[in-house]
Amino acid sequence: MTRDASVTRAEREARERVEALGIDVGAYAAVSNIFRVANAVRNHTERTLLSEFNLSFSGFTVLWVLWVWGPKESHALARESGISKSTLTGVVKTLERLGFAARKPHAMDGRRVFVQATRKGISAMRNIFPRFNDVEAMVTRDLSIGEKENLARALRIMLHSMES
Amino acid sequence: MTRDASVTRAEREARERVEALGIDVGAYAAVSNIFRVANAVRNHTERTLLSEFNLSFSGFTVLWVLWVWGPKESHALARESGISKSTLTGVVKTLERLGFAARKPHAMDGRRVFVQATRKGISAMRNIFPRFNDVEAMVTRDLSIGEKENLARALRIMLHSMES
DNA sequence: ATCATATCGTTCGGAACCTAACGATTTCAA
DNA sequence: TTGAAATCGTTAGGTTCCGAACGATATGAT
Known part of the structure; x- marks a missing residue:
């Protein structure tokens, strides 16, 4: 089964911009995606599961x-x-x-x-x-x-x- | 240089408990550690950097x-x-x-x-x-x-x- | 031209989030 | 025994967080 490991649009656009700033892009990619996943899981869970129980x-x-x-x-x-x-x-x-x-x-x-x-x-x-x-x-x-x-x-x- | 990849105490104790519940431990380990890292980076950043700028x-x-x-x-x-x-x-x-x-x-x-x-x-x-x-x-x-x-x-x- | 529908950003109300400070309580040195 | 220092959990004050609802504005069908 194929799966999608492509850079998301949000990450790609940000990356292009921050690359120009001479920063550690590997660190940026790792940490920014940790926040994206944490936010996505938290929001999804609150909406679809936790709200049932207030x-x-x-x-x-x-x-x-x-x-x-x-x-x-x-x-x-x-x-x-x-x-x-x-x-x-x-x-x-x-x-x-x-x-x-x-x-x-x-x-x-x-x-x-x-x-x-x-x-x-x-x-x-x-x-x-x-x-x-x-x-x-x-x-x-x-x-x-x-x-x-x-x-x-x-x-x-x-x-x-x-x-x- | 040696580095520490050991399970943190918090994760180890939680893991022992949740293993008994018959859940997907691999998924649990991955997601719970994402939250731990996101929280740690956010708290550290707010305390040591962002508070300077309100x-x-x-x-x-x-x-x-x-x-x-x-x-x-x-x-x-x-x-x-x-x-x-x-x-x-x-x-x-x-x-x-x-x-x-x-x-x-x-x-x-x-x-x-x-x-x-x-x-x-x-x-x-x-x-x-x-x-x-x-x-x-x-x-x-x-x-x-x-x-x-x-x-x-x-x-x-x-x-x-x-x-x- | 009119009216229904949709969109935008704000407001409302309430919970979560923090640091600092407080009152109550405990600990320990003298 | 006394008093200073430390700890605990709460309160105060303010910001962040959200969904629902609102007023203002735009769109599109008739």
């Missing part, structure tokens, strides 16, 4: 972290979800209103709060996550297994480069 | 589109920037307040508005973009030229898969 992408992310790891304290939950503590406060408020999550005070430390998924939240996640994984599978369907592994590997290398 | 990431993106292609109508500018028309209205308002962009009415059609970068905006972009490209280069520094090309290629294939 969830934002970050709401979904937070609920997913709770579903995978169980109850977490606010600061850790914010870090694992990639959002700030103040944003987490607002997102958890929304999840509480939807009945998907609940706060629980820490037994020993009055400053801390646990957040946990409710049964309703876990039930919603059992519905949502396989469908989200279908999106992940659809998005990568034209890549071979080796290509998927190489892609994930290159991204991990980039993450480690940012950590040093 | 720019959000989307403000930067919109200004970049104007810088590369010249004045654009609002609806096209929104589409090229990956945001909605209503968001663009707000972001352009902020760019106007910063003196980086200006609106101009369409000569023939009272409904339409052109947006253009100002001299101040262009000057700021000449400062910002090379430094943003340094971030792009830093993030990809541990990838070979072949690996960068394979990464960009795999991402393009994914973009095309989403378009069909």
Whole structure:
């Protein structure tokens, strides 16, 4: 089966312009396409899946972290979800209103709060996550297994480069 | 020079959990790492570069589109920037307040508005973009030229898969 | 000329997003 | 025991983000 690896029109036009500026075009191509894919997946998922459950992408992310790891304290939950503590406060408020999550005070430390998924939240996640994984599978369907592994590997290398 | 392609701790823990759910782990690894890299680059860039100019990431993106292609109508500018028309209205308002962009009415059609970068905006972009490209280069520094090309290629294939 | 339909950009309303600062609480050195 | 410093989660204030709806304008059929 043939598949399309051609440069998208948006990338081609931008590339022509930025090439004239004497920049690292390989780096530009890699990073700009990461943003394009991330935006496309996020927008697609919000529109076709998450809106059914009144969830934002970050709401979904937070609920997913709770579903995978169980109850977490606010600061850790914010870090694992990639959002700030103040944003987490607002997102958890929304999840509480939807009945998907609940706060629980820490037994020993009055400053801390646990957040946990409710049964309703876990039930919603059992519905949502396989469908989200279908999106992940659809998005990568034209890549071979080796290509998927190489892609994930290159991204991990980039993450480690940012950590040093 | 050795380099680190190991699975990050965040990915490893998540992977163990989601493997138990019988999902497409290759797709999960690829897509979840795309989000991790996109988030890391965006946060890093906002903190270390864009805050100097009071720019959000989307403000930067919109200004970049104007810088590369010249004045654009609002609806096209929104589409090229990956945001909605209503968001663009707000972001352009902020760019106007910063003196980086200006609106101009369409000569023939009272409904339409052109947006253009100002001299101040262009000057700021000449400062910002090379430094943003340094971030792009830093993030990809541990990838070979072949690996960068394979990464960009795999991402393009994914973009095309989403378009069909 | 008129009217229905479509398009444009803005406004509305509400959620997400951030940093800085705050009050409450904990920790630890003296 | 006391008080300084640190940590936690929330609040404040402002921007970004969206879809729906609106007023203004353009288009095209009649």
